[in-house]
Structure formats: C-alpha cells, structure tokens
Amino acid sequence: MPRGLALYALVASIGLPRSTSVSAYSWSFTNTPQQCQNISLSLTGSGTGPYSVLVIPFGPSPLANNTEVRRIFEVQFSGTETSFQLAYPEDSQFVAVVSDSTGFGSGGTSVAATVQSSSDSSCYNPAQEVSPEFAFSIVPANQIVECSPTRIWWDPANVQGTPSFQGIIPGGQSFSIPESSFSTVAEQGYGFTWTPSVRIGTTVLLVGGDNRGAGTGGSGLYIVSQGPSQDCLNTNSPSSTPGSPAGGSYPTSTNGAGTGGTGSGSSSGHSNTGAIVGGVVGGVVGFLLALALVGLLLWRRRRNQPKARRVDLLQANSDEDGVGVGVGVGGGDQLPRYYEPEPFLLPEPEPSVTTQQMSEFGGGRRASGSTAGFLAAGAGRPGTPSSTTRTGKSAAQPSLRPVNIVQHEDAGPPPGEDDEDEEPETVELPPAYTNLKNASRPREEGATHEESPPPVEA
Known part of the structure; x- marks a missing residue:
C-alpha cells in the first residue's frame, strides 16, 4: 500500500474527521510574527480574489491583570501577497483565517500562532483595555452542544445593520453561521437559532460582526460537547482537519518552536x-x-516479606525476646519441663476390714477405714435366705471371692454425717461360711440349719 493511502487509512481508523473538499489555493506566513512588527503572507494556487485575512486573538492576554489590548481585525488585499502590522504583545497568540470571493475560510485556518518578542512596544497601551462594539450571548450559556439548538442573541440598540457570525476552528475548517428566523425572546433579546453540526470535542471560536466590520462583536471560545444525537453530522460537517495547518511554518510557543508544514494545500505525508x-x-x-x-x-514486595519457616514444637529455640518459638527451653535437645517423663507409682494396698469393723457393719454402722474386704459367698445377694451361725468340727478351707456390698440410703445419710454430698462407699467384707454344705458329713446334734428351698421346676 502506498504511504499516502496507509496514512489516510490510519487517520480514518482513529476517528479523525476529514473533509471531502480540497482548497484550490494555500497561503503561508513569510516571516516570524513579532510584537508590533509587520507580518507578511503569501498565496499560492488558483484562488479567486479579492482576498481577506481575519486575525482573531486566541487565549488569555499575557499582560498584567489580564488586560486585553488585542483587537479582532480584517485585512483586505487583491494580490497574492500582503503585509500588515501585528499590534499584539509578545507571548500572546492569534489565529488567522484567509478567504477569497468563493466563501469564508476557503484558504484555511492556522493553528494558534505565538507572537515573539521585539524591541518595539508602541503599538498598544498596556493600561488601556479594548472592548467590542457590541456584545452577543448564546443559550445554553457558555457551551455549544453537538446537534442541539443554540440561540445566538444580542441587543439591537448596539448593532449597526444585521450582525453576522462565523465559526473559527483553529487548524481546521472555518465557516459562516447561517442566519434565519430572527425573533425576540423575553429576557434574551433579538436573535436566531442555530444547530451546530460540529463534531464533539472541536474547539470553536464564535466571532460576531456588523456593518462596521468583522469582529466588532468580539469572540467567544467554546469546546463542542456531546448532544443527545448526531443526526445532523455528515461528510461536509466542519471540523479539525488532518495534515499541516494553513499558514506554513511559524512559532506556536514562546521558545520559537513552530509548525512543520508547507501549507494547507500540501499533504506533507x-x-x-x-x-x-x-x-x-x-x-x-x-x-x-x-x-x-x-x-x-x-518483586521487591515479595522479597521483603518474611519467609515462612517450619516450627518444631519440641526442638525450636527461643526467639530474640526470650519467648520460645516452640516449646523448647534453653535450646539444644533438652525437653521442656512439661514433657519430662515421670514414673507411675502404684498406690499402697489398703488394709482389709477387721472383724470389729465387720461386726460394726452388721450392726448397721458403716465400716471405717478401707473399703476393701471380703464377704461370704451369697451374703447380701437378693433371693438368698439368711443363714444362722454353723458350728462343727474343722472343715476344708472354702474358696473366697470378692463381692461388692452396696448400702442404699433412701432415707438420707446416717445420723452424724454433715457432708450431704458424700457418695456412699463400697465395702468388701470376708465371705461368710453359713451357706456351705457337705453332704458326706453327718449333721451335729443341736446344730440348726435352714435348708435351701427346693428348686422350682420349670
């Protein structure tokens, strides 16, 4: 793809507005704009005279207290060159629009050019502020909305003839604002309604004039804001244009830096x-x-974070504050005091219940001392009849087995016990021998014995 077409495609892809028409002529400044000095411009191409250049101040005044000494003025000429005095102070900015007989702004509009310093300051009075011949206002105030009706109005008593208004787009396509349907609105004055078909974000200077000349009504700087619709836009809608602006190469800053183009008609690809x-x-x-x-x-944040370390609860040493990270005390392989092994000692055996204690138990008193003891087999078991004491000759040593005696205290603890919460004791007594039989040994006379009840047949 040729370089020119590639550039055009790139401009279209980023959404910059472009014009479908190309001016038949171009113009450029032939010297640097300086304070109170003459500035010259030259035309090239096939324009249709007569020509005019409209110079509009741009931005705030560089003088103290923002004193405005710059005027909007227009210079008419018929040839291809002209020169005029630039009565602007240094460090101020201006925009120039060149037109021919075919229409306003047909030669293009420069970007804001910066006035350079000079030794001459006689062209203006820094103590005398200038003002326009008449003033105009817009509704909505201080803004231009894309494709939304804007009313421009003024005081008819201050105007000579019918005012005219132009839209100046620095570095773009300037245009005349169409006027129709003049009317008077209460608290607004006399004027008309204009629907700006200008794309959002475009910087626009509104310049008003009357029969006394262009710019006699002053100017206002606006940036087009977004409207509810864009149905008024088309390919001929005025906008900023790509490429080098009109005016050629001239300073656009106080340090002398300027534009790099050769004119509005050249592509400068x-x-x-x-x-x-x-x-x-x-x-x-x-x-x-x-x-x-x-x-x-x-990376630095991750490096500065403390690294995680595994804590051994048995072997970790103490930290710097003296508090152990683990449970180790004193470091090394020594175990802490709570983890040192201790021997398990069996409790001492408790003494058996004595005969006196057993007799006391039989008499309805609790045995004191140890609860360990032995009772006779079958004694105290439910379903076993009580036995009488049996006398006789020596007999074989009976086998012993431990049993538990549980004394129920349904009526409360025995008298003399103050602790109501004391749990009953379990007492083991030696076994009784009253229920033992020996079928091979004859019964002794005089001995009493209660026979066990016969077994119940099922």
Whole structure:
C-alpha cells in the first residue's frame, strides 16, 4: 500500500474527521510574527480574489491583570501577497483565517500562532483595555452542544445593520453561521437559532460582526460537547482537519518552536508519518516501562516479606525476646519441663476390714477405714435366705471371692454425717461360711440349719 493511502487509512481508523473538499489555493506566513512588527503572507494556487485575512486573538492576554489590548481585525488585499502590522504583545497568540470571493475560510485556518518578542512596544497601551462594539450571548450559556439548538442573541440598540457570525476552528475548517428566523425572546433579546453540526470535542471560536466590520462583536471560545444525537453530522460537517495547518511554518510557543508544514494545500505525508510513528513508538515504550516498574515493585514486595519457616514444637529455640518459638527451653535437645517423663507409682494396698469393723457393719454402722474386704459367698445377694451361725468340727478351707456390698440410703445419710454430698462407699467384707454344705458329713446334734428351698421346676 502506498504511504499516502496507509496514512489516510490510519487517520480514518482513529476517528479523525476529514473533509471531502480540497482548497484550490494555500497561503503561508513569510516571516516570524513579532510584537508590533509587520507580518507578511503569501498565496499560492488558483484562488479567486479579492482576498481577506481575519486575525482573531486566541487565549488569555499575557499582560498584567489580564488586560486585553488585542483587537479582532480584517485585512483586505487583491494580490497574492500582503503585509500588515501585528499590534499584539509578545507571548500572546492569534489565529488567522484567509478567504477569497468563493466563501469564508476557503484558504484555511492556522493553528494558534505565538507572537515573539521585539524591541518595539508602541503599538498598544498596556493600561488601556479594548472592548467590542457590541456584545452577543448564546443559550445554553457558555457551551455549544453537538446537534442541539443554540440561540445566538444580542441587543439591537448596539448593532449597526444585521450582525453576522462565523465559526473559527483553529487548524481546521472555518465557516459562516447561517442566519434565519430572527425573533425576540423575553429576557434574551433579538436573535436566531442555530444547530451546530460540529463534531464533539472541536474547539470553536464564535466571532460576531456588523456593518462596521468583522469582529466588532468580539469572540467567544467554546469546546463542542456531546448532544443527545448526531443526526445532523455528515461528510461536509466542519471540523479539525488532518495534515499541516494553513499558514506554513511559524512559532506556536514562546521558545520559537513552530509548525512543520508547507501549507494547507500540501499533504506533507512524510512529516505526519514520522509524527504518528513517533507517537506509537513512544506509547509502546511508555507501556513497557510501566509494566517493568510494576514487576519491579511486586518483586521487591515479595522479597521483603518474611519467609515462612517450619516450627518444631519440641526442638525450636527461643526467639530474640526470650519467648520460645516452640516449646523448647534453653535450646539444644533438652525437653521442656512439661514433657519430662515421670514414673507411675502404684498406690499402697489398703488394709482389709477387721472383724470389729465387720461386726460394726452388721450392726448397721458403716465400716471405717478401707473399703476393701471380703464377704461370704451369697451374703447380701437378693433371693438368698439368711443363714444362722454353723458350728462343727474343722472343715476344708472354702474358696473366697470378692463381692461388692452396696448400702442404699433412701432415707438420707446416717445420723452424724454433715457432708450431704458424700457418695456412699463400697465395702468388701470376708465371705461368710453359713451357706456351705457337705453332704458326706453327718449333721451335729443341736446344730440348726435352714435348708435351701427346693428348686422350682420349670
């Protein structure tokens, strides 16, 4: 793809408005704009005279207290060159619009040019502020809304003839504002309604004039804001244009830096291509630097974080404050005091219940001392009849087995016990021998014995 077509496609892709018409002539400044000095411009191409250049102050005044000494003025000429005095102070800015007989702004509009310093300051009085011949206002106030009705009005008593208004787009397509349906509105005055078909974000200077000349009504600076619709826009809608602005190369800053074009009619494709490529490369480099900075910050943050360490609850040493990280005391392999092994000691055996204690138990008193003892087999078991004491000759030693005696205290604890919460004791007594039989030994006379009840047949 040729370089010119590629540039055009790139401009279209980023959404810059473009014009379908190309001016038949161009113009440029032939010297640097300086305070109170003459400035010259030259035309090239096939324009239709007579020509005119309209110069409009741009931005605030550089003088103390923002004193405005700059006037809007227009210069008429018929040839291809002209020169006029620039009665503006240094460091101020202005915009120039060149027109021919075919229409306003047909030669193009410059971007804001900066006035350079000089030794001559006789062209203005810094103590005398200038003002327009009449004033105009717009509704809604202080704003131009895309494709929304805007009313421009003024005081008829201060106007000579019928005012005219122009829209100046620095570095773009300037235009005359159509006027129709004049009317008077209460608290607004006399005027008309205009629907601006200008794209959002465009910088527009509204300039008013009457029969006394262009700019006698002053100017206002606005940036087009978004409206409810864009149905009024088309390919011929005025806007900022790509490429080099009109006026050629001239300073646009106080340090003398200027534009790099050769005129509004030339494409200057190499200059724009370099600027676009430089902007893209700068954006990519800036993105990579930002990404590297974020990565560096994350790396430093991760490095400064304390590393996690495994804590051995038995072997960890004490930290710097003297409080052990684990449970180890004093470091090394020594176990803490709570983890030192202790021998398990069996309790001492308790003494058996004595005969006196057993007799006391039989008499309804609790045995004191140990609860360990033995009872006779079958004694105290439910379903076993009580036995009488049995006398006789020596017999074989009976087998003993431990049993538990549980004394129920349904009526409360025995008298003399103050502790109501004391739990009953379990007492083991030696076994009784009253229920033992020996079928092979004859019964002794005089001995009493209660026979066990016969078994119940099932």
